[in-house]
Amino acid sequence: MLFTKKATFRGGVPVPHWKNTAEAETLQMGVPSKVYIPMLQHIGAPCTPVVNKGDTVKVGQVIGTSDKLISAPIHSSVSGRVTNVAPMVVFNGQSVMTVEIETDGLQEVHEDVKPPVFNNKEEFLEQLKKSGLVGLGGAGFPTHVKLAPPPGKEVDTLIINGSECEPYITSDYREIIENSWNILLGVYTLVDLFGFKNVWIGIEDNKPEAIKVLSNIAAKDDKYSDVVKVVKLKSRYPQGAEKMLIYACTGRKVPPGKLPADVGVIVMNINSVSFIREYIRTGMPLVKKRVTVDGPAVKNPANVEVPIGTPIADVFEFCGGFRSEPVKVLMGGPMMGVAQYSLQYPVLKHTNALIALDEKSAKIPPEGPCIRCGRCVDVCPMNLMPLHINRHSLHGDVEALEKYHANDCMECGCCSYVCPAKRHLVQSIRLAKAQLRQAATAAAAKGGK
Amino acid sequence: MENGLLMTSSPHIRDNTNTRRLMADVIIALLPACAAGVYFFGLRSLLVLLVTVAASVIAEYITRILLKREQTVGDMSAAVTGLILGMNLPPTIPLWIAIVGSVFAIVIVKQLFGGIGQNFVNPALAARVFMVISWPVQMTRWIIPDAVSSATPLGLIKEGASAAEELPGYFELFIGKKGGCIGEVSAAVLLIGAVYLVARRVITLEIPLTYIGSFALLTWIFGGDRLFSGDALYHVLSGGLILGAFFMATDYTTSPVNRKGRLIFGIGCGVLSAIIRLFSNYPEGVSFAILIMNTLVPLIERYTIPRSFGGGKSVA
Numbered sequence: 115m116l117f118t119k120k121a122t123f124r125g126g127v128p129v130p131h132w133k134n135t136a137e138a139e140t141l142q143m144g145v146p147s148k149v150y151i152p153m154l155q156h157i158g159a160p161c162t163p164v165v166n167k168g169d170t171v172k173v174g175q176v177i178g179t180s181d182k183l184i185s186a187p188i189h190s191s192v193s194g195r196v197t198n199v200a201p202m203v204v205f206n207g208q209s210v211m212t213v214e215i216e217t218d219g220l221q222e223v224h225e226d227v228k229p230p231v232f233n234n235k236e237e238f239l240e241q242l243k244k245s246g247l248v249g250l251g252g253a254g255f256p257t258h259v260k261l262a263p264p265p266g267k268e269v270d271t272l273i274i275n276g277s278e279c280e281p282y283i284t285s286d287y288r289e290i291i292e293n294s295w296n297i298l299l300g301v302y303t304l305v306d307l308f309g310f311k312n313v314w315i316g317i318e319d320n321k322p323e324a325i326k327v328l329s330n331i332a333a334k335d336d337k338y339s340d341v342v343k344v345v346k347l348k349s350r351y352p353q354g355a356e357k358m359l360i361y362a363c364t365g366r367k368v369p370p371g372k373l374p375a376d377v378g379v380i381v382m383n384i385n386s387v388s389f390i391r392e393y394i395r396t397g398m399p400l401v402k403k404r405v406t407v408d409g410p411a412v413k414n415p416a417n418v419e420v421p422i423g424t425p426i427a428d429v430f431e432f433c434g435g436f437r438s439e440p441v442k443v444l445m446g447g448p449m450m451g452v453a454q455y456s457l458q459y460p461v462l463k464h465t466n467a468l469i470a471l472d473e474k475s476a477k478i479p480p481e482g483p484c485i486r487c488g489r490c491v492d493v494c495p496m497n498l499m500p501l502h503i504n505r506h507s508l509h510g511d512v513e514a515l516e517k518y519h520a521n522d523c524m525e526c527g528c529c530s531y532v533c534p535a536k537r538h539l540v541q542s543i544r545l546a547k548a549q550l551r552q553a554a555t556a557a558a559a560k561g562g563k
Numbered sequence: 564m565e566n567g568l569l570m571t572s573s574p575h576i577r578d579n580t581n582t583r584r585l586m587a588d589v590i591i592a593l594l595p596a597c598a599a600g601v602y603f604f605g606l607r608s609l610l611v612l613l614v615t616v617a618a619s620v621i622a623e624y625i626t627r628i629l630l631k632r633e634q635t636v637g638d639m640s641a642a643v644t645g646l647i648l649g650m651n652l653p654p655t656i657p658l659w660i661a662i663v664g665s666v667f668a669i670v671i672v673k674q675l676f677g678g679i680g681q682n683f684v685n686p687a688l689a690a691r692v693f694m695v696i697s698w699p700v701q702m703t704r705w706i707i708p709d710a711v712s713s714a715t716p717l718g719l720i721k722e723g724a725s726a727a728e729e730l731p732g733y734f735e736l737f738i739g740k741k742g743g744c745i746g747e748v749s750a751a752v753l754l755i756g757a758v759y760l761v762a763r764r765v766i767t768l769e770i771p772l773t774y775i776g777s778f779a780l781l782t783w784i785f786g787g788d789r790l791f792s793g794d795a796l797y798h799v800l801s802g803g804l805i806l807g808a809f810f811m812a813t814d815y816t817t818s819p820v821n822r823k824g825r826l827i828f829g830i831g832c833g834v835l836s837a838i839i840r841l842f843s844n845y846p847e848g849v850s851f852a853i854l855i856m857n858t859l860v861p862l863i864e865r866y867t868i869p870r871s872f873g874g875g876k877s878v879a
């Protein structure tokens with residue numbers, strides 16, 4: 115069934131779409147000569163490497179595990195020989211234990227890779243944990259944890275996020291076009307196992323083809339057509355932000371500091387459900403990822419399926435290299451992506467785009483004084499007052515930061531995007547959060563004495 | 564090469580507005596009203612406007628140099644202040660007074676408080692009130708197009724019934740056949756500019772609509788001999804109400820930044836304007852009303868901090 119939701123969230127901005135790679139079929143990238151696989155590619159506890167220097171490994175073999183609840187195992191994406199296990203700096207500047215593998219090009223599959231067997235929800239979650247799946251939309255929260263909310267939280271609704279509201283990125287869109295059946299079969303499996311009463315597949319109206327394909331398939335199966343609904347969402351950034359999407363689809367509002375499960379909802383990325391289907395069929399854990407490679411500095415923008423751990427440089431190389439000097443390279447989209455320090459950083463499980471900006475597009479205009487125009491307030495989907503957080507953070511006034519709810523900011527970037535004075539609002543709000551954390555730690559230390 | 568990669572915080576793209584463009588839009592929106600002023604009151608009005616703009620811009624330029632701060636004259640906010648001040652002056656104003664007023668607006672009201680975004684009252688309005696107090700005679704010497712009378716419609720109303728025959732009709736008021744300041748002469752062209760500002764998303768309608776709405780309501784209720792017999796339309800069209808509601812009360816720096824705050828601010832302006840106009844012996848109310856509300860903005864903002872999305876909690 116196709117639903118059109120006119121109602122959207124308050125605020126937000128109309129960002130440019132720049133979906134240059136929407137019609138480009140996904141290319142398969144060969145195996146790079148080396149991969150670097152960090153032991154932390156998710157929110158939660160890092161894994162401990164279970165291979166040593168000199169070991170041979172195969173595709174799909176577990177190379178890192180953790181016994182902590184919130185974590186996801188890490189697998190080798192290639193076959194080859196482990197050449198080093200050592201800390202390495204990754205995309206966000208953190209230093210993480212990383213397994214370096216020299217590939218042999220054979221891509222032999224490990225013997226443990228076989229379709230999972232399960233008879234109920236619990237067994238399924240057990241198997242899903244082994245797949246290493248984490249939220250592929252960007253945050254990287256382990257999926258088996260997300261699907262098992264603590265007792266007492268009644269979840270009746272599943273929302274599949276296909277809104278892809280960041281400029282450039284089309285990796286979700288390509289999944290919809292290329293593997294539409296996988297997505298719905300994945301959804302049906304989840305409905306059977308978890309008994310969701312409603313499933314909303316949310317897609318922005320700038321992707322009519324995706325909406326058509328999915329709603330046609332969804333209408334085919336009588337058993338599910340009442341439950342699974344495709345929702346046409348207004349194209350407005352950040353439509354894909356979890357809280358905004360939940361609100362647009364269900365009208366429910368997730369309170370600050372709460373999780374979707376608190377309002378009976380679980381949100382999954384469209385690639386994640388598709389992966390679940392593929393995993394059930396083949397048993398191959400999460401070892402590769404489709405990334406959109408684009409930006410003014412890229413020679414041949416494309417969607418590329420890449421073994422996880424491939425250095426960014428190799429991916430750009432595969433896309434014909436650079437047409438002009440890359441001045442800034444982003445992992446993720448231009449609104450929330452993270453600028454990369456080195457092209458040696460590897461592609462991770464939740465990497466969805468690599469954007470290379472040239473001199474002109476990388477330029478951030480100079481900061482001027484705030485003119486109190488109120489635009490940042492008008493566009494903030496969280497109803498914050500970014501100008502005041504900015505001011506108080508620069509003065510280090512922690513009490514005021516709390517009063518202005520600095521912690522509720524989701525760093526979507528709308529405020530900085532519209533600010534006519536070009537103030538670095540999001541940057542200062544990140545600082546504000548750190549200041550609040552510091553103050554809280556200091557207070558706790560004092561109280562403990 | 565890779566160590567040369569730029570490391571900045573997200574977002575990595577910005578839209579193409581900037582302070583200067585917004586200010587330029589305000590100037591564009593004011594031009595039709597200026598042209599009407601010149602048309603009805605003669606070329607001397609143009610001279611007044613040029614003088615206030617030039618004096619404001621030069622004052623800003625020099626103060627920034629003296630204060631050893633980065634030059635901000637390029638953001639065009641000083642030009643906007645100068646233009647609005649000029650529009651709030653009678654066409655007969657001696658030029659030296661116009662210059663003193665401009666310097667007062669820029670140096671005392673704006674720059675000494677830190678420059679753009681920092682002043683707590685509207686510089687042009689503060690300067691106007693300063694000028695009215697300092698030079699009451701020169702600031703109220705009006706001319707009426709095609710007439711010899713030297714009073715504004717509001718002045719005439721205050722003088723009582725005997726003067727009433729001389730009052731211009733609605734149409735004259737709307738088009739601009741009335742005495743008054745250079746920029747407030749024609750509601751019609753002011754509204755054209757207002758539509759432009761709204762269409763360009765330079766201003767939102769919260770303040771102008773609540774301002775005009777509450778003002779009209781009160782003048783209707785209390786403006787006549789009996790309750791509910793006031794001529795609200797006449798009051799709205801005369802004096803600087805349209806100019807004030809769309810172009811001065813919406814000044815970014817001196818109005819609230821949030822929706823709720825703007826609504827309160829607009830109503831406050833409307834109520835105060837009506838009270839001053841109806842119950843004081845001062846015919847105008849707009850400048851004082853906006854100035855008073857300007858000073859209340861920090862207070863309004865403090866009590867209207869919005870709840871976070873989905874939030875019941877007020878403090879983290």
Ligand code: SF4
Pocket residue numbers: 483484485486487488489490491500501529532533534535536537539820
């Ligand atoms: S958008 Fe920028 S200039 Fe406008 S109020 Fe916010 S911080 Fe100030």
Ligand code: SF4
Pocket residue numbers: 493494495496497498500522523524525526527528529530539540543
């Ligand atoms: S304050 Fe935070 S949530 Fe609000 S617009 Fe800015 S980045 Fe987004």
